[in-house]
Amino acid sequence: EAGVTQFPSHSVIEKGQTVTLRCDPISGHDNLYWYRRVMGKEIKFLLHFVKESKQDESGMPNNRFLAERTGGTYSTLKVQPAELEDSGVYFCASSQDWRTGSSGANVLTFGAGSRLTVL
Amino acid sequence: AQRVTQPEKLLSVFKGAPVELKCNYSYSGSPELFWYVQYSRQRLQLLLRHISRESIKGFTADLNKGETSFHLKKPFAQEEDSAMYYCALGRGYQKVTFGTGTKLQVIP
Numbered sequence: 001e002a003g004v005t006q007f008p009s010h011s012v013i014e015k016g017q018t019v020t021l022r023c024d025p026i027s028g029h030d031n032l033y034w035y036r037r038v039m040g041k042e043i044k045f046l047l048h049f050v051k052e053s054k055q056d057e058s059g060m061p062n063n064r065f066l067a068e069r070t071g072g073t074y075s076t077l078k079v080q081p082a083e084l085e086d087s088g089v090y091f092c093a094s095s096q097d098w099r100t101g102s103s104g105a106n107v108l109t110f111g112a113g114s115r116l117t118v119l
Numbered sequence: 120a121q122r123v124t125q126p127e128k129l130l131s132v133f134k135g136a137p138v139e140l141k142c143n144y145s146y147s148g149s150p151e152l153f154w155y156v157q158y159s160r161q162r163l164q165l166l167l168r169h170i171s172r173e174s175i176k177g178f179t180a181d182l183n184k185g186e187t188s189f190h191l192k193k194p195f196a197q198e199e200d201s202a203m204y205y206c207a208l209g210r211g212y213q214k215v216t217f218g219t220g221t222k223l224q225v226i227p
Contacts, residue, residue, distance in 0.1 A: 035217070042219045043220065044217075045217070048214045056213070056214045059214075091163065093163075106151060106209055107165050108155070108215055110162050112162050
């Protein structure tokens with residue numbers, strides 16, 4: 001079974017430019033999350049998709065961030081225009097729907113992360 | 120609002136010593152608690168969850184609803200336990216919230 005895939009692994013851009021991060025979740029996982037690790041430590045929630053719908057986007061810092069999940073499959077996170085404080089590692093994770101009652105429900109499988117450096 | 124607190128940023132212990140990583144939470148309802156771990160150059164991964172009531176790599180964690188805690192414990196630390204540990208809380212359709220993480224350093 002393929003894991004959660006994120007692309008690119010590392011992106012270096014200048015302030016004001018645009019970057020789009022992509023996440024391919026595990027096939028069949030309805031839940032898709034975006035998180036950001038700041039200062040190398042804290043993992044902060046950005047948003048949560050259930051299939052193609054945004055269940056919770058309370059963690060999105062501002063309107064420069066736009067997340068989509070077309071067709072309930074892969075997701076993209078666009079930052080436009082990027083600012084210095086957007087630097088960090090962006091993690092994507094997916095999980096089975098809790099209503100499946102399976103042992104994997106609510107257990108997050110993480111991607112390797114996309115490191116964003118804004119200069 | 121759900122919140123997870125890990126008071127220690129860094130915990131250093133000698134090999135063979137007991138380990139306890141602290142985690143406290145706030146949640147209005149019945150929470151589901153997890154411990155995730157990230158070893159060097161590896162992905163963040165699940166270590167254990169409270170509903171499984173199992174021991175993974177010698178680690179255990181007991182949910183104490185009275186103290187709203189979910190501390191991670193291991194009687195004898197090993198060098199390979201050195202990693203970043205995150206306590207997390209989630210329930211049903213709600214988001215999974217992570218603590219700030221504790222770096223465990225096991226000294227040979």
